[in-house]
Amino acid sequence: MLLYENLGINGAGHLTIGGLDTVRLVEKYGNPLYVMDEEQIRRNCRVYTEAMAEYLPEGSRPLYAGKALCFKGLYPIIESEGFSADVVSPGEIYTAIAGGFDPTKLYYHGTAKTDWDIRYAIENKVGYFIVDNYNELEALDWIAGEAGIIQDILLRITVGIDPHTQEKINTGRIDSQFGIAVDTGQAAEFVRRSRELQNVKLRGYHSHIGSQIFETEPFVNQVDKLMEFAVDMREKYDFTAEIFNLGGGFGVQYTEKDPKISIRENIRLIGEHLEESCAKHDFPIPKILLEPGRSIAATAGITLYKTTGVKEIDGYLNYVTVDGGMTDNIRFALYKSDYTMVNASRMKEDAAYLCTVAGRCCESGDRIAENIYLQKPTRGDIIAVLGTGAYNYSMASNYNRVPKPAMVMVNGYESRLVIRAQTFEDMIACEL
Numbered sequence: 461m462l463l464y465e466n467l468g469i470n471g472a473g474h475l476t477i478g479g480l481d482t483v484r485l486v487e488k489y490g491n492p493l494y495v496m497d498e499e500q501i502r503r504n505c506r507v508y509t510e511a512m513a514e515y516l517p518e519g520s521r522p523l524y525a526g527k528a529l530c531f532k533g534l535y536p537i538i539e540s541e542g543f544s545a546d547v548v549s550p551g552e553i554y555t556a557i558a559g560g561f562d563p564t565k566l567y568y569h570g571t572a573k574t575d576w577d578i579r580y581a582i583e584n585k586v587g588y589f590i591v592d593n594y595n596e597l598e599a600l601d602w603i604a605g606e607a608g609i610i611q612d613i614l615l616r617i618t619v620g621i622d623p624h625t626q627e628k629i630n631t632g633r634i635d636s637q638f639g640i641a642v643d644t645g646q647a648a649e650f651v652r653r654s655r656e657l658q659n660v661k662l663r664g665y666h667s668h669i670g671s672q673i674f675e676t677e678p679f680v681n682q683v684d685k686l687m688e689f690a691v692d693m694r695e696k697y698d699f700t701a702e703i704f705n706l707g708g709g710f711g712v713q714y715t716e717k718d719p720k721i722s723i724r725e726n727i728r729l730i731g732e733h734l735e736e737s738c739a740k741h742d743f744p745i746p747k748i749l750l751e752p753g754r755s756i757a758a759t760a761g762i763t764l765y766k767t768t769g770v771k772e773i774d775g776y777l778n779y780v781t782v783d784g785g786m787t788d789n790i791r792f793a794l795y796k797s798d799y800t801m802v803n804a805s806r807m808k809e810d811a812a813y814l815c816t817v818a819g820r821c822c823e824s825g826d827r828i829a830e831n832i833y834l835q836k837p838t839r840g841d842i843i844a845v846l847g848t849g850a851y852n853y854s855m856a857s858n859y860n861r862v863p864k865p866a867m868v869m870v871n872g873y874e875s876r877l878v879i880r881a882q883t884f885e886d887m888i889a890c891e892l
């Protein structure tokens with residue numbers, strides 16, 4: 461029932477994370493509360509570093525995709541695990557650097573970079589730009605020229621793979637708003653032009669096909685497509701890519717219905733396939749970059765809410781209401797994403813109460829789960845949503861003027877506050 465290895469039940473019948481009692485964590489730090497487990501983050505990182513060292517060419521490395529979860533205190537953990545990082549905005553660049561991260565290990569994404577954004581990234585010495593489109597390429601060239609540097613770049617290309625994930629997190633298809641399509645011939649033009657420019661240096665290609673993908677085949681096909689394109693570009697423009705960045709996307713288990721994939725095995729297959737493909741085309745083996753976000757952060761986090769009430773509409777359904785919701789976890793409202801939830805205060809009771817869990821916003825879509833079974837709560841019980849480490853805090857809002865919750869990091873039976881809860885003053889701080 462508990463899905464993840466870092467969760468347990470203690471003698472008081474309370475849910476534990478990293479060995480710590482979640483009900484006590486709420487008593488100490490307040491509610492609602494995001495809780496992250498540092499050991500679990502590190503374990504998730506090591507799956508990548510170990511498998512990539514074993515199965516992928518030398519110089520290959522994982523980049524943590526900060527869009528999944530971005531705050532200052534996370535970057536020293538990620539960096540000490542040997543990760544570089546993918547950033548998608550000046551705000552993420554700022555946060556990573558504020559956390560002490562080496563900017564030369566940052567890879568800067570984004571489909572709508574302004575001149576100001578480009579300048580900011582150059583001034584802060586980000587290692588690579590992942591160029592999304594022609595306009596950005598031209599702007600980057602002249603801004604890099606102005607700064608007197610030659611900027612390393614990867615080109616984001618769309619390889620035309622549909623990974624069969626949810627529409628809103630599917631990015632590999634030809635009509636995606638991200639990158640330039642290979643199949644239309646436009647990606648070749650992208651390469652030709654970038655080779656003409658004086659202030660950018662093309663190193664290779666980036667492609668990201670989507671998120672929450674459980675199959676291996678789309679990734680293997682992606683390697684084939686990148687290789688075909690790279691071979692074509694070698695013939696046409698005498699350019700041999702030295703880097704293939706395959707993006708992120710490995711799926712994680714949110715409920716028992718989701719399959720549990722082996723990231724290690726996926727990486728092994730990618731490596732094996734890459735080697736065969738390079739041998740077939742007599743192509744020097746490129747370094748592989750992977751950009752995991754969800755599979756690093758999701759399973760390391762939970763959210764703890766206080767139950768505010770139980771409302772039973774006779775003959776219809778039962779609502780359990782909690783003191784958070786779509787402001788700290790938008791994923792159900794956005795994608796109908798399923799989560800596993802438990803009553804952290806009553807773990808030894810049967811989960812037999814069928815209910816829908818609603819948040820505190822004035823919005824019928826403010827739900828965290830529909831028709832799930834919980835140990836029947838009463839007002840004041842702590843409800844835990846499991847697997848909320850990714851795309852929860854990073855997508856949080858102040859809708860209805862709900863402050864963002866605090867985040868606590870647990871590690872080795874200790875806890876520390878890494879993000880304090882927003883105050884009402886914080887919410888009006890920018891208002892004049």
Ligand SMILES: Cc1ncc(COP(=O)(O)O)c(C=O)c1O
Nearest residue numbers: 525668671708709751752753754
């Ligand atoms: C370009 C890019 N890289 C990496 C990621 C991270 O993907 P995931 O969190 O599924 O690993 C995303 C997420 O959408 C992305 O757009």
